[in-house]
Amino acid sequence: MNASPETLEKAVVLLSGGIDSTxxxxxxxxxxxxxxxxSFAYGQKHARELDLARRQARxxxxxxxxxxxxxxxxxxxxxxxxxxxxxxxxxxxxxMSGAERARPPTYVPNRNMTLLALAAAYAESIGAxxxxxxxxxxxxxxxxxxxxxxxxxxxxxxxxxxxxPVTVHAPFAGMRKAEVVKIGLELGVAYAHxxxxxxxxxxxxxxxxxxxxxxxxxxxxxxxxxxxxxxxxA
Amino acid sequence: MNASPETLEKAVVLLSGGIDSTxxxxxxxxxxxxxxxxSFAYGQKHARELDLARRQARxxxxxxxxxxxxxxxxxxxxxxxxxxxxxxxxxxxxxMSGAERARPPTYVPNRNMTLLALAAAYAESIGAxxxxxxxxxxxxxxxxxxxxxxxxxxxxxxxxxxxxPVTVHAPFAGMRKAEVVKIGLELGVAYAHxxxxxxxxxxxxxxxxxxxxxxxxxxxxxxxxxxxxxxxxA
Numbered sequence: 001m002n003a004s005p006e007t008l009e010k011a012v013v014l015l016s017g018g019i020d021s022t023x024x025x026x027x028x029x030x031x032x033x034x035x036x037x038x039s040f041a042y043g044q045k046h047a048r049e050l051d052l053a054r055r056q057a058r059x060x061x062x063x064x065x066x067x068x069x070x071x072x073x074x075x076x077x078x079x080x081x082x083x084x085x086x087x088x089x090x091x092x093x094x095x096m097s098g099a100e101r102a103r104p105p106t107y108v109p110n111r112n113m114t115l116l117a118l119a120a121a122y123a124e125s126i127g128a129x130x131x132x133x134x135x136x137x138x139x140x141x142x143x144x145x146x147x148x149x150x151x152x153x154x155x156x157x158x159x160x161x162x163x164x165p166v167t168v169h170a171p172f173a174g175m176r177k178a179e180v181v182k183i184g185l186e187l188g189v190a191y192a193h194x195x196x197x198x199x200x201x202x203x204x205x206x207x208x209x210x211x212x213x214x215x216x217x218x219x220x221x222x223x224x225x226x227x228x229x230x231x232x233x234a
Numbered sequence: 235m236n237a238s239p240e241t242l243e244k245a246v247v248l249l250s251g252g253i254d255s256t257x258x259x260x261x262x263x264x265x266x267x268x269x270x271x272x273s274f275a276y277g278q279k280h281a282r283e284l285d286l287a288r289r290q291a292r293x294x295x296x297x298x299x300x301x302x303x304x305x306x307x308x309x310x311x312x313x314x315x316x317x318x319x320x321x322x323x324x325x326x327x328x329x330m331s332g333a334e335r336a337r338p339p340t341y342v343p344n345r346n347m348t349l350l351a352l353a354a355a356y357a358e359s360i361g362a363x364x365x366x367x368x369x370x371x372x373x374x375x376x377x378x379x380x381x382x383x384x385x386x387x388x389x390x391x392x393x394x395x396x397x398x399p400v401t402v403h404a405p406f407a408g409m410r411k412a413e414v415v416k417i418g419l420e421l422g423v424a425y426a427h428x429x430x431x432x433x434x435x436x437x438x439x440x441x442x443x444x445x446x447x448x449x450x451x452x453x454x455x456x457x458x459x460x461x462x463x464x465x466x467x468a
Contacts, residue, residue, distance in 0.1 A: 068310065118307070121310055125311040
C-alpha cells in the first residue's frame with residue numbers, strides 16, 4: 001500500500017469522515033509527527049459525516065483539524081450532482097442503469113481536484129510536503145478523479161512548484177474497499193463512527209451506492225452489523 | 235495568440251479585474267456566444283479589483299458574472315503571502331532582492347490551481363467546455379503557476395474527465411504585458427477601469443511590482459497617464 005513515505009514530518013490528510021479517509025487518517029497518524037486533517041462542507045447532503053470526522057480526528061490525535069466552509073462549491077455546481085442538489089434524488093444502487101453506473105448522478109463536478117488544490121495550498125502554507133487522499137478503487141463507478149492516473153497527473157502539475165512542491169499520496173487508490181477495511185481493523189479504527197450514506201438522514205438508508213458498498217466491504221471482511229454507522233452522539 | 239478556438243459556445247473567463255484577465259474577457263466575448271465570468275474574493279488586499287471586474291463584465295456583455303466568496307482560502311494560507319496577510323507588507327519592486335524576485339512574497343500558495351479547479355467545476359456544471367485564464371509571461375518573477383507548462387499539465391489532468399472534459403486556455407501565457415495591452419487597445423478595453431496595485435489603497439501606490447509592471451507596459455505602448463487606474467465610481 002505504500003507509495004508514500006514510511007516516516008513523515010507534517011502531513012495533511014483530507015478527511016471526509018467516511019471509511020477510506022478515516023482509515024488513512026489512522027494509517028498516517030502512525031507514521032507522521034504532525035497530522036493536519038482537513039474536511040470540507042462543500043454542500044454535500046451528508047454533512048453529518050463532518051461531525052464524525054471531528055470525532056475521529058480527536059481520537060487519532062491530529063495536531064489540527066479544520067472543517068472548512070466551502071459553500072461556494074455547492075453554488076457553482078448547482079444542479080449538477082445528486083450529492084449536493086436537494087432537487088436531484090440519490091438513486092438506489094439496485095435501480096441504477098448501466099449508463100448511470102458508468103456516469104453516476106452522485107458524481108460531483110471536479111470536486112476532488114478542487115479539494116486537493118485547497119489541501120495543497122494549505123500544506124504549502126504550513127510547510128507540509130505531503131497530502132494524503134483516501135481515494136480507493138471504485139469497482140462499480142466511473143469516477144475519473146479517484147484513479148492512480150489522476151493522482152499521478154495532479155502531482156506532475158504540483159511538481160512544477162518552485163517554491164515548495166507538495167506531493168499527493170493516495171495509497172488506497174488501487175485497493176478495493178474491503179482491503180481498506182482490513183487495514184483499518186488492524187489499526188483499530190472505530191468504523192461505527194464513520195459515515196457513508198449519501199442521503200445523510202438520521203440513519204443510513206441502506207440502499208444508496210455508498211451504503212451498499214459499505215455493507216459489502218464489511219461482509220467480505222466477515223464483520224457483523226455492529227460496525228454499521230451510528231450518529232456522532234453514540 | 236490563439237491556442238484557443240476561434241468560435242466558442244459557452245466560455246468561462248477567470249476575471250480578476252486586472253489588465254490581463256480584462257483583456258481576455260473582451261477577446262473571448264468577441265468569439266463566444268455566452269461568456270460566464272468568474273471572480274474570487276479569496277482574501278486579497280486589493281479586493282477593490284472586484285468592483286472593477288463587475289463593471290468590465292457588464293460592459294463586455296457577459297451572460298453572467300459571479301463574484302465568489304472564498305474566504306476559506308485566506309484562512310488556509312494565512313501567513314504565507316503578502317497578498318493576503320495584513321501582517322506581511324507588499325514590497326516595493328525596486329527594493330526587492332534577487333532571491334525575493336525569484337520567489338516573491340506576493341506569491342500565493344497554489345492559488346491559481348485552486349481557482350482554476352473551481353472554474354472547471356463551474357464550467358462542467360453549466361456545460362461550458364472552455365475556461366479562459368489570463369496568465370501572461372512574468373518576466374521578473376518565479377510564478378510557476380502562470381506558465382504554459384502549468385496549463386498544459388493541468389489540462390492533462392482535466393482530460394481524464396470521462397463525464398465532461400474541460401480545457402483551460404491561457405492565450406497570453408507566452409506574451410509580455412505590453413503585448414497584452416496592445417491587443418486590448420485594439421479591442422477598446424477601458425484600462426482606466428482595471429486595477430493592478432497589490433496594496434489596494436484608495437489610489438495605486440505606484441511602487442509595488444504590479445504598479446511598476448503596469449506602468450512599464452503602458453509606457454512601452456506609448457500610452458499616457460490617463461489610462462492609470464481609477465476607482466469604480468470614476
